[in-house]
Amino acid sequence: MIRKMINLVKSNRGFTLIEMVIVLLVISVLLIVSLPNISQQSSEINAKGCLAFQQMVQGQVESYRMANNAVPASVETLQTQGYLRQNEITCPDGRELVINTDGHVTIKETP
Template structure:
């Protein structure tokens, strides 16, 4: 008795199909990466604005507790109203406190 070997239909991707998929993924990456890079500055600026508002809230808490405005960010750190790593915006810009307690970004 002879058995006839029957090959199953082996389907898969050809090299050309794989190259087309890689090309499409590459094009999508080339489109997406510059847009993300452009938005990083915008994200850092919004992070700085939010951080400034948080520090402004801490200045108000300082004023309520001690009945005066802090002279500097360092004084707020020393008195425990800010941590050592909370003295500058995420984008590196420094903050300063005016005599009226207004927090501003030093350019």
């Protein structure tokens, strides 16, 4: 039984150089095809992230309004009162959020 296992191990060979080159070629082609698509989608991902952040801040404005019976003056007010974390006052793409007088959160467009 042990001799059969030893013979089986000895008869198995590793990959040949040609097989390794073919595998690397296939992986390279997949990377070449997929990377441009990922980089083109980054602006759309940032825009959707900013919309999600806007909705989250809107929820925090409502929480502030219920606790204080007033609308916060700015996003910085939410931050200082503990409704937002320290580095959570701008969108992932750098655009700022503005809270108007009725408590609606909008994205400030850059000129």
